[in-house]
Amino acid sequence: MRFTPEKCCPRCHAPRALCYCALLPVIDSDTRVSIIVHRSEFCRATATANTAHLCLPNSRVFPYGRAEESFDMEALLSIPGNALYLFPEPYAETLDVTLATAIPRPIHLIVPDGSWAQAKRIHRRVPALHAIRIVQLPPQGVSRYQLRYAHEEHQLCTLEAIAAALGVIEGAAIQQGLQGALEIQVERMKGKRPRFTNRAE
Numbered sequence: 001m002r003f004t005p006e007k008c009c010p011r012c013h014a015p016r017a018l019c020y021c022a023l024l025p026v027i028d029s030d031t032r033v034s035i036i037v038h039r040s041e042f043c044r045a046t047a048t049a050n051t052a053h054l055c056l057p058n059s060r061v062f063p064y065g066r067a068e069e070s071f072d073m074e075a076l077l078s079i080p081g082n083a084l085y086l087f088p089e090p091y092a093e094t095l096d097v098t099l100a101t102a103i104p105r106p107i108h109l110i111v112p113d114g115s116w117a118q119a120k121r122i123h124r125r126v127p128a129l130h131a132i133r134i135v136q137l138p139p140q141g142v143s144r145y146q147l148r149y150a151h152e153e154h155q156l157c158t159l160e161a162i163a164a165a166l167g168v169i170e171g172a173a174i175q176q177g178l179q180g181a182l183e184i185q186v187e188r189m190k191g192k193r194p195r196f197t198n199r200a201e
């Protein structure tokens with residue numbers, strides 16, 4: 001499902017009748033979150049990076065691979081904070097509470113968005129990213145993301161990965177808030193219109 005301005009909400013990219021912007025919680029975080037979004041994920045109603053961005057005022061999206069807008073690595077690196085790059089490379093350190101507690105705040109969490117292969121390629125092709133400490137999540141439960149099938153059931157979507165990382169860095173409440181946002185998106189994109197309550201209230 002692709003975003004078309006006439007038919008879809010310009011913020012959440014859902015068909016206008018299913019817009020869920022008003023239902024999303026606004027979640028303050030000390031951690032700055034930067035999401036590098038591969039062009040294949042840009043403006044897709046089923047993509048979850050944008051949903052994370054809509055919920056987190058302290059976040060920014062960096063488009064990658066778009067012809068009309070070059071990847072702004074300089075702006076990414078200018079964001080203050082101790083940078084962590086979230087990606088499950090074999091040599092990545094595990095982002096658990098012990099590791100997170102030892103890192104001076106604020107943390108700048110950088111998350112690539114795209115297929116696993118696309119995310120891996122982004123890291124390989126942007127040498128400036130290589131200087132950034134790489135972390136991966138501790139083992140997670142089954143993904144609740146049902147819009148597109150993950151290769152394995154424990155593979156998380158981008159919003160779940162950000163939620164889990166912020167859960168480790170800042171606590172369970174922020175993780176639950178973001179997971180609530182994902183449930184809203186999933187239900188809407190399955191075409192249902194159940195009565196949601198605004199979880200921010």
Ligand SMILES: [Zn+2]
Pocket residue numbers: 009010011012013014019020021022
């Ligand atoms: Zn919307």
